Amino acid sequence: MMATRGAMTVLLFSALALSWLPLRAVLERAFSLHKGHSVKDMETTFQLVRNIIPPLTTKKHKGQDGRIGIIGGCQEYTGAPYFAAISALKVGADLTHVFCTKEAAPVIKSYSPELIVHPVLDSATAVRDVETWLPRLHTLVVGPGLGRDDALLQNVKGILEKSKAKGVPLVVDADGLWLIAQQPSLIQGYPKAVLTPNYMEFSRLYEAVLRDPVDSNDHHGAVLRLSQALGNLTIVQKGERDVISDGEQVLVCSQEGSSRRCGGQGDLLSGSLGVLVHWALLAGSEKTNGLNPLLVAAFGACALTRQCNKQAFQKSGRSTTTTDMIAEVGPAFKKLFET
Numbered sequence: 001m002m003a004t005r006g007a008m009t010v011l012l013f014s015a016l017a018l019s020w021l022p023l024r025a026v027l028e029r030a031f032s033l034h035k036g037h038s039v040k041d042m043e044t045t046f047q048l049v050r051n052i053i054p055p056l057t058t059k060k061h062k063g064q065d066g067r068i069g070i071i072g073g074c075q076e077y078t079g080a081p082y083f084a085a086i087s088a089l090k091v092g093a094d095l096t097h098v099f100c101t102k103e104a105a106p107v108i109k110s111y112s113p114e115l116i117v118h119p120v121l122d123s124a125t126a127v128r129d130v131e132t133w134l135p136r137l138h139t140l141v142v143g144p145g146l147g148r149d150d151a152l153l154q155n156v157k158g159i160l161e162k163s164k165a166k167g168v169p170l171v172v173d174a175d176g177l178w179l180i181a182q183q184p185s186l187i188q189g190y191p192k193a194v195l196t197p198n199y200m201e202f203s204r205l206y207e208a209v210l211r212d213p214v215d216s217n218d219h220h221g222a223v224l225r226l227s228q229a230l231g232n233l234t235i236v237q238k239g240e241r242d243v244i245s246d247g248e249q250v251l252v253c254s255q256e257g258s259s260r261r262c263g264g265q266g267d268l269l270s271g272s273l274g275v276l277v278h279w280a281l282l283a284g285s286e287k288t289n290g291l292n293p294l295l296v297a298a299f300g301a302c303a304l305t306r307q308c309n310k311q312a313f314q315k316s317g318r319s320t321t322t323t324d325m326i327a328e329v330g331p332a333f334k335k336l337f338e339t
């Protein structure tokens with residue numbers, strides 16, 4: 001049945017030289033295809049991602065292509081902020097700043113000489129220390145390896161408030177989302193925020209905000225409703241397929257990945273999204289055909305993460321880890337967006 005439907009779709013498309021959207025609407029009604037974004041649909045979005053990527057030129061100064069801040073890294077977790085920061089660099093950011101606890105800093109520094117690491121997150125002056133850097137940061141990624149220590153989360157609240165006041169775009173993941181679930185008003189209505197929950201984090205957030213369990217048969221509707229309830233900020237529900245919404249549109253990224261899930265994959269996504277968010281907002285909606293630039297950024301980061309997963313899995317199979325995926329960022333980016 002599915003094969004027949006697919007064949008019919010192809011036939012219809014080749015037979016009718018109509019514009020895509022009305023035809024898609026017709027198809028959705030005729031074949032209830034609304035759950036599946038077709039290849040062609042994804043291809044349109046890929047083109048929009050390509051449009052927001054700044055060209056490499058010799059005229060730019062260091063920092064212009066992205067200075068990304070990461071808020072996270074504590075005694076237990078040092079890998080996540082490293083993965084997020086190095087992914088941002090590999091995607092094309094010029095500089096990354098990790099703001100972590102005093103204890104975590106030397107560990108994170110020892111992973112890589114390429115990161116700037118500030119041991120401030122558990123200090124009494126954390127909010128002020130990070131605030132000083134905010135004017136120089138293009139996006140703040142909040143949550144990788146943050147943990148749930150009360151004092152740290154209190155500081156992160158202050159950092160979120162300062163970032164919003166200064167209009168700094170925010171990507172919130174992991175325990176940053178746990179904080180948001182405790183206090184949704186921290187992010188509600190802030191248009192430059194992107195949340196990247198996995199299914200568990202999504203359910204927690206959904207129940208906190210909508211006071212209702214998630215209908216697991218309607219991912220699209222659930223993501224759309226949560227986005228609207230939070231004031232139309234952009235939400236990426238990571239899963240077998242990534243569902244992305246800004247309260248108005250729903251995009252699905254079903255770029256082929258692999259069946260291998262490793263811890264740290266989400267950090268690759270949040271770090272690369274940090275860069276793409278900056279590029280997308282810089283490019284503006286003229287470059288995205290009127291589509292919300294944050295949706296385009298989110299789609300790009302999801303597709304890239306999946307492609308890295310696929311390529312790493314081809315080489316390493318079951319033993320694939322996030323480090324293998326990060327090694328694929330360059331080639332995967334080139335394959336998806338530069339050819």
Ligand SMILES: *[C@@H]1O[C@H](CO)[C@@H](O)[C@H](O)[C@H]1NC(C)=O
Pocket residue numbers: 228231232247248
């Ligand atoms: C969010 O978007 C929906 C759909 O476009 C719109 O009806 C609603 O008013 C928007 N809400 C806010 C808070 O902007």
